[in-house]
Amino acid sequence: xxxxxxxxxxxxxxxxxxxxxxxxxxxxxxxxxxxxxxxxxxxxxxxxxxxxxxxxxxxxxxxxxxxxxxxxxxxxxxxxxxxxxxxxxxxxxxxxxxxxxxxxxxxxxxxxxxxxxxxxxxxxxxxxxxxxxxxxxxxxxxxxxxxxxxxxxxxxxxxxxxxxxxxxxxxxxxxxxxxxxxxxxxxxxxxxxxxxxxxxxxxxxxxxxxxxxxxxxxxxxxxxxxxxxxxxxxxxxxxxxxxxxxxxxxxxxxxxxxxxxxxxxxxxxxxxxxxxxxxxxxxxxxxxxxxxxxxxxxxxxxxxxxxxxxxxxxxxxxxxxxxxxxxxxxxxxxxxxxxxxxxxxxxxxxxxxxxxxxxxxxxxxxxxxxxxxxxxxxxxxxxxxxxx
Amino acid sequence: xxxxxxxxxxxxxxxxxxxxxxxxxxxxxxxxxxxxxxxxxxxxxxxxxxxxxxxxxxxxxxxxxxxxxxxxxxxxxxxxxxxxxxxxxxxxxxxxxxxxxxxxxxxxxxxxxxxxxxxxxxxxxxxxxxxxxxxxxxxxxxxxxxxxxxxxxxxxxxxxxxxxxxxxxxxx
Amino acid sequence: xxxxxxxxxxxxxxxxxxxxxxxxxxxxxxxxxxxxxxxxxxxxxxxxxxxxxxxxxxxxxxxxxxxxxxxxxxxxxxxxxxxxxxxxxxxxxxxxxxxxxxxxxxxxxxxxxxxxxxxxxxxxxxxxxxxxxxxxxxxxxxxxxxxxxxxxxxxxxxxxxxxxxxxxx
Numbered sequence: 001x002x003x004x005x006x007x008x009x010x011x012x013x014x015x016x017x018x019x020x021x022x023x024x025x026x027x028x029x030x031x032x033x034x035x036x037x038x039x040x041x042x043x044x045x046x047x048x049x050x051x052x053x054x055x056x057x058x059x060x061x062x063x064x065x066x067x068x069x070x071x072x073x074x075x076x077x078x079x080x081x082x083x084x085x086x087x088x089x090x091x092x093x094x095x096x097x098x099x100x101x102x103x104x105x106x107x108x109x110x111x112x113x114x115x116x117x118x119x120x121x122x123x124x125x126x127x128x129x130x131x132x133x134x135x136x137x138x139x140x141x142x143x144x145x146x147x148x149x150x151x152x153x154x155x156x157x158x159x160x161x162x163x164x165x166x167x168x169x170x171x172x173x174x175x176x177x178x179x180x181x182x183x184x185x186x187x188x189x190x191x192x193x194x195x196x197x198x199x200x201x202x203x204x205x206x207x208x209x210x211x212x213x214x215x216x217x218x219x220x221x222x223x224x225x226x227x228x229x230x231x232x233x234x235x236x237x238x239x240x241x242x243x244x245x246x247x248x249x250x251x252x253x254x255x256x257x258x259x260x261x262x263x264x265x266x267x268x269x270x271x272x273x274x275x276x277x278x279x280x281x282x283x284x285x286x287x288x289x290x291x292x293x294x295x296x297x298x299x300x301x302x303x304x305x306x307x308x309x310x311x312x313x314x315x316x317x318x319x320x321x322x323x324x325x326x327x328x329x330x331x332x333x334x335x336x337x338x339x340x341x342x343x344x345x346x347x348x349x350x351x352x353x354x355x356x357x358x359x360x361x362x363x364x365x366x367x368x369x370x371x372x373x374x375x376x377x378x379x380x381x382x383x384x385x386x387x388x
Numbered sequence: 389x390x391x392x393x394x395x396x397x398x399x400x401x402x403x404x405x406x407x408x409x410x411x412x413x414x415x416x417x418x419x420x421x422x423x424x425x426x427x428x429x430x431x432x433x434x435x436x437x438x439x440x441x442x443x444x445x446x447x448x449x450x451x452x453x454x455x456x457x458x459x460x461x462x463x464x465x466x467x468x469x470x471x472x473x474x475x476x477x478x479x480x481x482x483x484x485x486x487x488x489x490x491x492x493x494x495x496x497x498x499x500x501x502x503x504x505x506x507x508x509x510x511x512x513x514x515x516x517x518x519x520x521x522x523x524x525x526x527x528x529x530x531x532x533x534x535x536x537x538x539x540x541x542x543x544x545x546x547x548x549x550x551x552x553x554x555x556x557x558x559x560x
Numbered sequence: 561x562x563x564x565x566x567x568x569x570x571x572x573x574x575x576x577x578x579x580x581x582x583x584x585x586x587x588x589x590x591x592x593x594x595x596x597x598x599x600x601x602x603x604x605x606x607x608x609x610x611x612x613x614x615x616x617x618x619x620x621x622x623x624x625x626x627x628x629x630x631x632x633x634x635x636x637x638x639x640x641x642x643x644x645x646x647x648x649x650x651x652x653x654x655x656x657x658x659x660x661x662x663x664x665x666x667x668x669x670x671x672x673x674x675x676x677x678x679x680x681x682x683x684x685x686x687x688x689x690x691x692x693x694x695x696x697x698x699x700x701x702x703x704x705x706x707x708x709x710x711x712x713x714x715x716x717x718x719x720x721x722x723x724x725x726x727x728x729x
Binding site for chain 3: 076079119120121124125127128129131132134135138139142150153154157158160161164181
Binding site: 036038039040041042043044205306307309310311367370374 | 409411414417418422425427428430433
């Protein structure tokens with residue numbers, strides 16, 4: 001009984017810590033988004049609230065809470081309230097299965113996993129919750145009783161469904177490499193520098209593109225495209241309900257960064273792990289691993305912002321074209337090539353270096369294949385988009 | 389029918405494969421923005437840092453005194469007539485005996501008011517003035533006001549202080 | 561056991577609300593919630609894979625499309641016309657027949673005295689076991705289903721494809 005309660009308390013603390021980190025990162029993402037936007041444009045950014053403006057998120061929160069909470073007259077009231085709640089809910093649920101770190105020894109032989117819950121369908125859970133994320137937008141957009149909101153919501157729905165396919169196919173390659181759906185097993189298979197990015201460069205590019213689309217981030221932020229749709233699905237929202245939508249977007253960014261780190265960048269693995277274990281003990285090493293994963297996730301948040309302030313928005317038909325005729329065929333090619341990466345070294349007893357070589361050889365093969373398709377299909381019909 | 393023979397027919401070429409893959413171009417663009425990330429910001433933080441606005445900037449109005457300290461304004465009203473925004477109003481008064489050191493001419497402005505909400509800082513008053521009495525300072529702006537009571541500037545704010553005289557480069 | 565009752569009650573209520581609510585959007589949202597409850601039942605049966613697939617496929621994709629279409633059509637405007645007496649009568653006849661068939665079919669079922677503990681395996685619903693079962697014992701049906709999906713996909717592409725010279729937008 002004693003053991004159960006220790007683990008239970010530790011788990012509760014862990015969940016609280018992850019929750020706090022997620023919310024804190026999301027709050028400060030809004031600040032860093034503005035700061036980075038300023039840096040990319042040779043400006044200074046918010047620097048008035050506190051030293052370097054670090055109290056800006058607090059000021060924003062106060063502003064959000066103080067604003068009038070407006071519900072349009074002909075809206076469907078309960079669904080209008082439900083929308084942002086669903087967005088926030090689904091955004092927060094994903095991090096349950098992400099292994100943020102290895103086991104921690106709590107003393108008395110009690111081992112504790114730095115992971116919310118290790119289910120054997122881990123990555124499917126992430127995938128399922130991501131696919132649910134669109135409900136918040138859809139419900140909120142419809143309940144607003146506004147054409148622009150509805151158009152934004154519908155765009156979000158079709159975009160998410162389209163990019164889920166390519167995302168699922170790129171995850172399948174990862175599953176083939178690991179042979180397990182459990183996120184923990186995926187991370188453990190990548191320990192000691194065998195990061196999946198080395199074996200799955202094409203898969204990673206596909207995944208990050210799909211992650212951009214699923215998070216509704218630029219260049220795929222068509223659901224909230226100001227020039228066409230005023231504010232998109234959150235046109236009618238104000239006060240903290242709007243705040244929830246915006247907050248959910250930043251949480252999604254952080255969580256998808258953590259998922260990318262887990263799937264492709266070795267999770268909590270970092271170089272010189274053995275040295276740290278030998279000189280400081282396993283607990284310290286694993287806590288550094290926890291920090292390494294957070295660091296990797298934050299790096300991806302930076303990439304999200306970097307891309308946002310670099311690329312212009314897609315046109316809607318280009319977006320759909322890219323998803324269906326560009327990414328999905330490439331993802332299917334990647335699945336087949338992954339089979340080659342697994343089978344050839346197993347057949348001829350090659351080293352892991354050889355499989356990295358095969359993986360990288362996949363890129364020129366893909367480009368040549370695209371070129372051949374391009375010259376055949378492009379000759380007949382000028383307007384066929386290849387990877388548009 | 390062409391008006392000139394300089395019309396150019398723009399032909400958009402079909403994108404090559406390398407352009408259609410887009411990723412190289414995206415990487416190039418991201419490198420460009422990353423370069424800017426590490427550059428020094430060009431911002432001038434205004435209330436703390438002020439830039440020199442030039443010798444012809446039209447800022448705060450000033451009613452000049454002459455070298456003896458007498459007000460130059462004779463309340464002729466030409467500035468008020470010239471003002472396109474009708475921001476200037478004044479009340480004239482005859483100079484009494486013993487006030488020669490205070491006012492240069494026989495008539496002076498007892499009240500001289502500029503409504504700063506109306507003023508557009510065009511400088512026409514400065515040009516209209518025959519006595520070279522009113523100028524718009526190049527080195528000082530009208531301060532921000534928070535109250536309606538503060539927007540009408542009277543003589544207390546407009547007349548030049550003798551210990552803080554306003555001189556332009558050309559006058560020296 | 562307590563939780564099972566709660567979940568079942570929730571499932572039934574939300575399933576009833578699908579039929580009873582007047583607004584089609586509400587119906588669809590209740591249906592989504594019903595799928596969640598069914599996923600909860602899968603978890604209680606230790607079939608996590610089915611639960612995830614149920615959420616991804618039904619709640620995450622198919623119901624989104626349902627919602628999508630209903631939002632686009634705006635059914636509220638057309639609803640009075642669709643409820644003539646004839647439709648009501650036809651609906652009652654069809655529904656009543658189905659009810660009779662279901663009752664007749666389930667009446668004879670012997671619910672048994674409980675699971676056989678010797679044959680019980682808690683790991684049946686796990687991904688590995690399910691995969692082995694599908695790809696060994698039921699390979700032919702599985703492949704046939706995939707062909708069915710493939711045909712459906714080709715059909716969807718053919719329907720969605722633009723004819724030469726036609727512009728739809």
